[in-house]
Amino acid sequence: xxxxxxxxxxxxxxxxxxxxxxxxxxxxxxxxxxxxxxxxxxxxxxxxxxxxxxxxxxxxxxxxxxxxxxxxxxxxxxxxxxxxxxxxxxxxxxxxxxxxxxxxxxxxxxxxxxxxxxxxxxxxxxxxxxxxxxxxxxxxxxxxxxxxxxxxxxxxxxxxxxxxxxxxxxxxxxxxxxxxxxxxxxxxxxxxxxxxxxxxxxxxxxxxxxxxxxxxxxxxxxxxxxxxxxxxxxxxxxxxxxxxxxxxxxxxxxxxxxxxxxxxxxxxxxxxxxxxxxxxxxxxxxxxxxxxxxxxxxxxxxxxxxxxxxxxxxxxxxxxxxxxxxxxxxxxxxxxxxxxxxxxxxxxxxxxxxxxxxxxxxxxxxxxxxxxxxxxxxxxxxxxxxxxxxxxxxx
Amino acid sequence: xxxxxxxxxxxxxxxxxxxxxxxxxxxxxxxxxxxxxxxxxxxxxxxxxxxxxxxxxxxxxxxxxxxxxxxxxxxxxxxxxxxxxxxxxxxxxxxxxxxxxxxxxxxxxxxxxxxxxxxxxxxxxxxxxxxxxxxxxxxxxxxxxxxxxxxxxxxxxxxxxxxxxxxxxxxxxxxxxxxxxxxxxxxxxxxxxxxxxxxxxxxxxxxxxxxxxxxxxxxxxxxxxxxxxxxxxxxxxxxxxxxxxxxxxxxxxxxxxxxxxxxxxxxxxxxxxxxxxxxxxxxxxxxxxxxxxxxxx
Numbered sequence: 001x002x003x004x005x006x007x008x009x010x011x012x013x014x015x016x017x018x019x020x021x022x023x024x025x026x027x028x029x030x031x032x033x034x035x036x037x038x039x040x041x042x043x044x045x046x047x048x049x050x051x052x053x054x055x056x057x058x059x060x061x062x063x064x065x066x067x068x069x070x071x072x073x074x075x076x077x078x079x080x081x082x083x084x085x086x087x088x089x090x091x092x093x094x095x096x097x098x099x100x101x102x103x104x105x106x107x108x109x110x111x112x113x114x115x116x117x118x119x120x121x122x123x124x125x126x127x128x129x130x131x132x133x134x135x136x137x138x139x140x141x142x143x144x145x146x147x148x149x150x151x152x153x154x155x156x157x158x159x160x161x162x163x164x165x166x167x168x169x170x171x172x173x174x175x176x177x178x179x180x181x182x183x184x185x186x187x188x189x190x191x192x193x194x195x196x197x198x199x200x201x202x203x204x205x206x207x208x209x210x211x212x213x214x215x216x217x218x219x220x221x222x223x224x225x226x227x228x229x230x231x232x233x234x235x236x237x238x239x240x241x242x243x244x245x246x247x248x249x250x251x252x253x254x255x256x257x258x259x260x261x262x263x264x265x266x267x268x269x270x271x272x273x274x275x276x277x278x279x280x281x282x283x284x285x286x287x288x289x290x291x292x293x294x295x296x297x298x299x300x301x302x303x304x305x306x307x308x309x310x311x312x313x314x315x316x317x318x319x320x321x322x323x324x325x326x327x328x329x330x331x332x333x334x335x336x337x338x339x340x341x342x343x344x345x346x347x348x349x350x351x352x353x354x355x356x357x358x359x360x361x362x363x364x365x366x367x368x369x370x371x372x373x374x375x376x377x378x379x380x381x382x383x384x385x386x387x388x389x390x391x392x393x394x395x
Numbered sequence: 396x397x398x399x400x401x402x403x404x405x406x407x408x409x410x411x412x413x414x415x416x417x418x419x420x421x422x423x424x425x426x427x428x429x430x431x432x433x434x435x436x437x438x439x440x441x442x443x444x445x446x447x448x449x450x451x452x453x454x455x456x457x458x459x460x461x462x463x464x465x466x467x468x469x470x471x472x473x474x475x476x477x478x479x480x481x482x483x484x485x486x487x488x489x490x491x492x493x494x495x496x497x498x499x500x501x502x503x504x505x506x507x508x509x510x511x512x513x514x515x516x517x518x519x520x521x522x523x524x525x526x527x528x529x530x531x532x533x534x535x536x537x538x539x540x541x542x543x544x545x546x547x548x549x550x551x552x553x554x555x556x557x558x559x560x561x562x563x564x565x566x567x568x569x570x571x572x573x574x575x576x577x578x579x580x581x582x583x584x585x586x587x588x589x590x591x592x593x594x595x596x597x598x599x600x601x602x603x604x605x606x607x608x609x610x611x612x613x614x615x616x617x618x619x620x621x622x623x624x625x626x627x628x629x630x631x632x633x634x635x636x637x638x639x640x641x642x643x644x645x646x647x648x649x650x651x652x653x654x655x656x657x658x659x660x661x662x663x664x665x666x667x668x669x670x671x672x673x674x675x676x677x678x679x680x681x682x683x684x685x686x687x688x689x690x691x692x
Contacts, residue, residue: 081496128677135427136676138496139627143669146624154662275620279500286497319508325501329494330486 027343031294035207042199046192055191056264061304062198063260068284068300069206069293070253075282076291076339077214078246079226080130081138084145085254085281090273091121092255093262094152097164102157107170107263114255121148122251123244130243145278153270163269167262169194194264202260206253211293213249222246223291276318283321287328289335298337398535399653405541407649408548412603413626414633414641415555416596422572422636423592424488429499430479431600432623433506434472436616438601439521439608440510442468446522458543461523465547465605469598476597477590485586503623510616518615521608544606551602552642555595559638568592572636621665628672634682643683 024030042062046055067089074082095117096110125144129137152158159165169177169190177190177197213219221242224232229239262268280303288299307317328335413435420428442464449460483502487495529536559565567588570578579585607622608614625648633644648668655667 075493079493081493083500125673128673132676132680135421135425135492135496136631136680139427139624139631140669140673140676143624143628143672146621147666147669150662150666279504282497282500290493316508316512318504319512322501322504322506322508325504326483326498329490329498329501330483333487333490333494 030343035294039199039203043196046195050192052191055195057305057308059191059195059198059264060261061301062195062203063257063264064281064284064304065297065300066198066202066206066260067254067257067281068288068296068303069210070250070257071281071285072291072293072296073210073213073222073246073253074250075285076289076296077219077222077226078243079222080243080247081282082141082247082250082278083138083275083282084125084141084143084148084278085250086273086275086278087141087145087148088118088121088251088254089258089261089277090148090152090268090270091117091251092258093268093272094158094164094258095255096259097167097262097268098157100168101164101166106172107168107259108172111256111259114259115252118251118255119248122248126244126247126251130240130247142275142278145273145275149270149273152273159269161270163267163272164262165267167266167268169263169266170197198260198264202257207293207297210253214291214293218242218245226291280321283325287324287335289338289341292335292337292339292341295335295337295339295341299335397532399657400650401535401537403650403653404646405545405649406652407629407646408545409603409607409645410622410625410629410648411642411645412548412551412606413600413622414629414645415552415638416600417626417630418633418635418638418641419568419592419596421630422638423568424484424575424589425492426484426495427499427627428596429496429623430502430506431596432619432621432626433503433510434476434597434619435600435604435607435622435626436510436614436619437475437506438468438472438604439614439618440514440519440616441471441601442605442608443519443521443614450522458540461605461609462547465602468601468605472601472604473594473598476593476600479597480590480593485589503620507616507619514616516616518613521612521614523609540610544610547606548603551599555599556638558595564588564591625668628668631672631682632675634684637682637684640682640684647683 020026024033042058045058067085070088071082071085074080074085092114095114096107099105099110099113100107125141126137129140152163153161171177177193214222221232221237222245224235224237225239225242233239261272265272281300284299284303285296286299287302288297289295303321310317313320334340413431416431416434417428420426420431445467446461446464449464479502483498484495487498529538531537559568567578567583568591570581570583571585571588575585603622604619607618626645629644629648630641631644632647633640633642635641648671651671652664652668656664659667
């Protein structure tokens with residue numbers, strides 16, 4: 001008589017929780033609105049001020065965001081410390097630079113080659129080392145970064161120490177950014193066009209794709225491998241392929257940023273790919289918040305724009321960055337805007353104190369007949385024990 | 396041919412000296428101390444200062460004075476290693492490995508650019524340049540300072556080996572390397588032992604820095620970066636966490652580089668070393684003397 005069976009109602013919660021925020025103040029919507037506002041602000045900026053200096057440093061900053069989003073996949077999502085990330089940027093920049101200058105391809109046509117080159121580089125470096133634990137990976141990637149830089153410095157095709165010059169800007173089927181564009185009577189010069197290109201295609205693609213990747217099936221696999229590799233393997237996730245996937249995607253992203261950078265600067269040399277810059281990108285990800293899209297954007301903007309604002313301190317900035325890394329790890333190990341950050345106005349929502357449960361007084365009558373006047377003592381003790389257990393677990 | 400082997404062994408003994416520090420710290424707290432190479436650089440710079448003061452007073456610099464400076468620099472860098480551990484690594488003991496690694500990168504950066512701010516970005520000329528008349532042995536040119544430096548390196552390693560294998564403190568170190576919690580329960584002062592480990596490792600790196608500075612004659616603030624990488628490579632080749640492995644790995648790497656330079660040319664030397672590291676990890680991740688690590692959950 002299953003039909004007539006009494007359906008037990010779910011127990012009512014002890015306390016009424018405050019209703020979920022909806023509308024503009026809901027965290028998801030709020031972040032999207034903030035993002036959209038900033039995006040639009042960046043889009044109208046060239047109409048307000050279009051000095052070459054501002055456009056140029058902002059373009060660089062945006063390329064840094066693309067780069068940091070790529071590293072975020074590797075470090076933030078998959079938890080693999082990559083200390084030679086700039087090497088993938090170098091691979092991308094050199095591939096597109098050489099193909100455009102000596103083989104006469106357009107920037108767009110070099111993209112497939114950049115992707116292939118980065119995948120190969122990612123497999124070469126990740127393939128053997130991802131079976132090991134993260135420490136080895138960190139230092140091997142460091143060595144890999146040096147290998148790429150020294151190789152670029154010594155080969156003839158990469159132009160040796162002087163690098164590749166005269167890299168053309170992006171062009172599409174015969175039309176190039178350097179032609180400029182007249183739209184509604186406004187003339188856009190090549191720098192502004194490139195700025196828009198980086199903003200819409202680079203950032204738009206990077207931010208949307210990476211944050212969506214992080215929430216998808218692959219992203220959840222990355223995060224579980226990051227949190228505990230053994231347990232996630234037990235749950236049926238192949239740790240090796242998952243990590244390799246993160247590595248390859250990060251590599252392709254770095255290569256794409258490198259291609260953008262080559263088009264932006266029109267010249268690349270081995271000195272653009274020192275370990276220093278790997279550390280700076282890492283800094284952007286760590287300081288902003290590993291695995292958090294808004295955090296990484298903040299971090300990348302900070303790392304790329306701070307030296308411009310602090311011109312007179314620029315000698316000190318690397319020292320400052322080193323100290324900041326240590327301090328951030330000690331006092332704010334998850335970064336400025338961690339992945340599970342709570343929006344400031346949500347912190348005000350107070351959850352009311354839990355009243356002592358009524359059931360306690362019923363069992364609170366002791367055997368010798370005296371009433372237990374401290375009826376909820378065991379609740380406290382239990383809570384303490386729970387807290388202790390939590391601490392144990394963390395340790 | 397014998398010249399190549401000799402050069403390899405000579406460079407390898409420096410690598411081994413730095414690699415031991417890597418291996419000791421890794422063996423005990425499973426941390427890759429990225430700042431280790433920079434301690435080597437600091438050793439060179441500190442000895443530069445001390446030596447400057449000493450030659451100012453004594454008016455002459457020679458090998459015995461260099462050995463005295465070596466001792467002073469070892470004490471200073473050792474103290475600095477302890478300080479770094481206290482300030483940067485101890486608060487993070489027990490946090491995820493990634494955080495500690497990033498901290499180590501930060502420390503390395505701080506040291507490098509602090510030195511750059513103090514002494515400037517350009518290479519400095521070391522006041523003592525060791526160059527003696529070469530002796531011909533089996534067709535190889537060997538100088539007296541080379542022999543002395545190698546002897547010092549060998550002596551330091553021998554003392555360390557005695558210390559770790561035959562003293563109470565050394566036993567405590569080995570115990571912590573096996574199981575930190577258990578040794579804490581058995582009454583080992585873990586913090587003290589880890590501090591001591593950092594002291595010894597950093598002092599050895601500092602010694603290597605002084606010797607390399609005296610031998611090559613010029614120092615700059617980035618000299619520790621590549622040597623740190625090389626020393627790590629050496630430690631991995633020998634089996635990280637294993638003391639004899641670090642020594643062996645250093646010598647093997649030195650020989651490899653010496654032969655690699657001969658065959659491929661000097662500009663490819665570092666590429667050769669790191670390429671070898673990647674290849675080596677593919678086939679034998681635990682190194683020559685390392686035993687298989689069993690992951691316990």
